[in-house]
Amino acid sequence: MPESLSRPAAGARIVLKDVTKTYPGQAxxxxxxxxxxxxxGELIMFVGPSGCGKTTTMKMINRIIExxxxxxxxxxxxxxxxxxxxxxxxxxxVIQQIGLFPHMSIAENISAVPRLLGWxxxxxxxxxxxxxxxxxxxxxxxxxxxxxxLSGGQQQRVGVARALAADPPVMLMDExxxxxxxxxxxxxxxxxxxxxxxxxxxxxxxxxxxxxxxxLGDRIxxxxxxxxxxxxxxxxxxxxxxxxxxxxxxxxxxxALKRLGLIPVHQAALGPNVAVRGAIEVNVNDSxxxxxxxxxxSGGTPVAVVNDQGRVVxxxxxxxxxxxxxxxxxxxxxxxxxxx
Amino acid sequence: MNDSFFSDFGTFxxxxxxDIAESATQHLVVVLxxxxxxxVVGVGIGVxxxxxxxxxxxxxxxxxxxxxxxxxxxxxxxxxxLGLGWTPTIVGLAFYALxxxxxxxxxxxxxxxxxxxxxxxxxxxxxxxxxFRVQLPMAWPVVLTGVRxxxxxxxxxxxxxxxxxxxxxxxxxxxxxxxxxxxxxxNFAIVGTVGVIxxxxxLDGAFVLIRRLTTSRGLRx
Numbered sequence: 001m002p003e004s005l006s007r008p009a010a011g012a013r014i015v016l017k018d019v020t021k022t023y024p025g026q027a028x029x030x031x032x033x034x035x036x037x038x039x040x041g042e043l044i045m046f047v048g049p050s051g052c053g054k055t056t057t058m059k060m061i062n063r064i065i066e067x068x069x070x071x072x073x074x075x076x077x078x079x080x081x082x083x084x085x086x087x088x089x090x091x092x093x094v095i096q097q098i099g100l101f102p103h104m105s106i107a108e109n110i111s112a113v114p115r116l117l118g119w120x121x122x123x124x125x126x127x128x129x130x131x132x133x134x135x136x137x138x139x140x141x142x143x144x145x146x147x148x149x150l151s152g153g154q155q156q157r158v159g160v161a162r163a164l165a166a167d168p169p170v171m172l173m174d175e176x177x178x179x180x181x182x183x184x185x186x187x188x189x190x191x192x193x194x195x196x197x198x199x200x201x202x203x204x205x206x207x208x209x210x211x212x213x214x215x216l217g218d219r220i221x222x223x224x225x226x227x228x229x230x231x232x233x234x235x236x237x238x239x240x241x242x243x244x245x246x247x248x249x250x251x252x253x254x255x256a257l258k259r260l261g262l263i264p265v266h267q268a269a270l271g272p273n274v275a276v277r278g279a280i281e282v283n284v285n286d287s288x289x290x291x292x293x294x295x296x297x298s299g300g301t302p303v304a305v306v307n308d309q310g311r312v313v314x315x316x317x318x319x320x321x322x323x324x325x326x327x328x329x330x331x332x333x334x335x336x337x338x339x340x
Numbered sequence: 341m342n343d344s345f346f347s348d349f350g351t352f353x354x355x356x357x358x359d360i361a362e363s364a365t366q367h368l369v370v371v372l373x374x375x376x377x378x379x380v381v382g383v384g385i386g387v388x389x390x391x392x393x394x395x396x397x398x399x400x401x402x403x404x405x406x407x408x409x410x411x412x413x414x415x416x417x418x419x420x421x422l423g424l425g426w427t428p429t430i431v432g433l434a435f436y437a438l439x440x441x442x443x444x445x446x447x448x449x450x451x452x453x454x455x456x457x458x459x460x461x462x463x464x465x466x467x468x469x470x471x472f473r474v475q476l477p478m479a480w481p482v483v484l485t486g487v488r489x490x491x492x493x494x495x496x497x498x499x500x501x502x503x504x505x506x507x508x509x510x511x512x513x514x515x516x517x518x519x520x521x522x523x524x525x526x527n528f529a530i531v532g533t534v535g536v537i538x539x540x541x542x543l544d545g546a547f548v549l550i551r552r553l554t555t556s557r558g559l560r561x
Contacts, residue, residue, distance in 0.1 A: 064462055088464035099459030103477045103556035113463050146558030162463075172462075 011041040011202030012075040012169040014061065019070035021056055031057050032226040033070070040075075040169075041200035045217035047210055047250065053227030054206050058172050061204060062091045074170060089113055092163030092171035092201070096178045098155050100147040106132070106158055107143040113166040131161040134195065153184040160192070164199070171203045177212070189215055210250055214239065214258055222247050236262055256325060260289040265305055268324045270314025274304050281306050284313060288324060291316050352527040360512075364535050367508030370426065370501070371494045371543070374433030379487050382438045386445025386483075387471065396446055403439035411436065411497045415504045429498065429506030436497050437490035444486025448479025481555050488547040495540040499532065509535040 015038070021031040031053045038044050046054040059065040061072060063084045072079045079087055100109050110131055111124045119127070129139040135157035147155055156176060163171055177185045177192075193216060196203065207213055213220045214235040221232045224246055231243035239259040242248040251258070266284040268291075281304040282291045294303045295318060302315040353360070389395040411432065418428035452475050460470040476483075502510030509532045516528030 062462060064458065085464040085466045088462055091462075093459060093462035095455055095459060095462070097453065097455030099453070099455040099457075101456060101460070101474055101478075101558075103474075103558045105558065112460075112465075116464060116469075146556075148558060 010169065010200050011039075013040050013073075014038040014170065014202055014204070015071075015073045016057075016061075017071045017073075019057070019060060019067050019072060021053075021060060021065060022068045029068070029226055031060070031067075032228065034227050034229070036221065036229070036232070038202055038204070040202055043196055043203045043205060043216060043218045045213035045220045046204065046206045046223055047208065047213045047220055048223035048227075050208060052223050052225055054223050055174055057223075057227045058174060058204050058206050061170070062088050062093060062172055089116055089166060090168050090170065092165075092168040094156075094159050094163045094171070094173045094176040096175040098159040098176075098179075100155055100158060100162070102147050105144050105146055106137075106150070109147065109158060110162045110165050112162060117166055127165060131164060134164070135161045136191065137161075152180050153188060156180060156188060157191075160195075169202060171201045173203060173205045175207055176205075178207070178209075185212075192216070210252060211258065214262065222250055257289060257292075259325060260292060260321065261287050263288045263324055265291050265316060268316055268320045270305055270316055271302055271320060272315060273312050274302050274315040280304070281312075282316065283308065288321050292318075292321055295321075349527055349530070352524055353531070356531070360531055360535065363507070363509050363512055363532075364539060367495075367498055367510070367536070368539055368543070370429055370506065370508055371433065371491065371498050371539075374430045374494055374498075375437055375487065375491055377430065378434040378437035378441055378490060381434070382441030382486070382490075383445050383476075383483060385438075386442050386449065387476070389442075390446045390449040400439075400443055400446065403442050406435060407439045411500050412503060415501060415506075419504055424505035426507060428504045429501040429508075432501060432504075433494045433498055437487075437494050440486040440489040440493070441483070442486075444482050444489075445479065448482030448486075449475055451482065452478045477556065478559065481551065481559060484547070484551050484554070488544065488551075491543050491547065492540055495536055495543065499536050509533075509539070 014036075016034055016036045019031060019034045020029050022029040034057055036044075046058060048054045056065055060067045061074075061079070063079065067080070074090075101112070104112075107125075107128045110128045111119075114124045114127060128143060132139040132142055137154060137157060142150070142154075142158075147158070150158065156179075159176065163173075177188050180188060189212065205213075205216060217235055219232060219234055220238055222230045222238065222243075224230050230250075231238055231247045233243075236259060238247065239251060239255050239262075242251050242255075264284065265282055265286050265288060268288060280294050280298045282294050284305055284307050291303065291305075295316070300318065302317040304312045305314045305316050307313050385399055389399045414435065415428060415432050418432055422428040422431060456478070457470055457475060460474045461467070465473065498506070498508050499510035499513055502508065502514045511532075512528045512535070513532035516525045516530075516532065519525045519528075
């Protein structure tokens, strides 16, 4: 198994304070007084419509765009006082168009930053092989290929590997999976989640896809015009309690279903064991959304819940699923009722 | 045209083979030297102007206008400044070779996807490294096509450079044309002209090889 990333550097704390970007000749700022405190190892999603300034905000962290005012620190260090190139070598950067270098082999693409940092040849080669394995591309097959010989999904994996090459504590990702087809996207997302579990980088991830934000993010910042933060909270809290109409609109229809997608079956109070009927059963680690899916197929009769060994450990029905959501909604609703 | 012409021509070739070889070599050298100068200057100008709309238009339009100056006139104008011989020839040739090289450098650099340049910058390459490691290598096949066009152009113009006492096969053409009616006039003109064509074809073939050797496998279609 390619599970060994050599001692990954844990993430860094990123603090943005009153960060503003005004372009000359434009009336209002593109980003207006943006402040955020990102904990080490957090995966933060910036969600918002096109043109809301989410990408601009992200690109100020590696100074692809220079802030007009405000301060940004990474682990307490003011990034505006650093040499931009040295700063960028410590920040992984993945963009939607990927931007692989077509004239370089995959190995050369991945080793771009290590070469800038002056690593020796053996260390670079070992790192390239390690990273290709991490993103599930066989080094023997792919190291010497060129980007144009790879599919879109494979190219995007190389893009992620390249960003990880020098083991940066911070990663910036601008709609990295946006250009891939839905099936590839879902696969890349789950691989990426598994990777992040091991690496715990501090990641700022820009997307306009709220479902992607729910799926990946530790916390989601819903942004509106001029990169104003409408709500900044965990996916579950945003789905359960959208701060305002703007956020509700962004959450869209099916908020309850999206929340179910975040909760594993074992969080529900399971009912008594039932006989497995046909193939309809759910694993305890599946989401409640999967459980609901099975219930629709079972015609509403309780569905067996099995553990990883395939042994039946209980059953689940609609009421049990609703109860899980209810338990989460109830306290704030009650609080609203008895508020003095 | 009859048997006696061919036997005369054959005798001419054998008797003058050393002269012909020398002229051809000089012709090739003068073209290559001017091409080298034009490539360095042209790529340099292209690199400086490609991302600045006004400078870019000025450079391309300027080089385009330059190309419309009749070569005979330009070479004549160079005589008072540079005298006769190699110098005005090389300067004149390099001048004509500039346009295709500048234009193709600009086109080639503009074809590099912005996302590729941005990811180079984003990983901390800096502008100069991005230019030399990413943008120019990616633009190279297009730049090289410009150099190749310039090479063909220079081959022809170099023949006219005999007018300013320049070296090469042009001398033979001029000698033939100025002594029409004399015994070897036609032979001189033919050898000069065909020589230029053969050299041009050989150089063009060399460019195919150079392109193959200097273009990354990742860029070949």
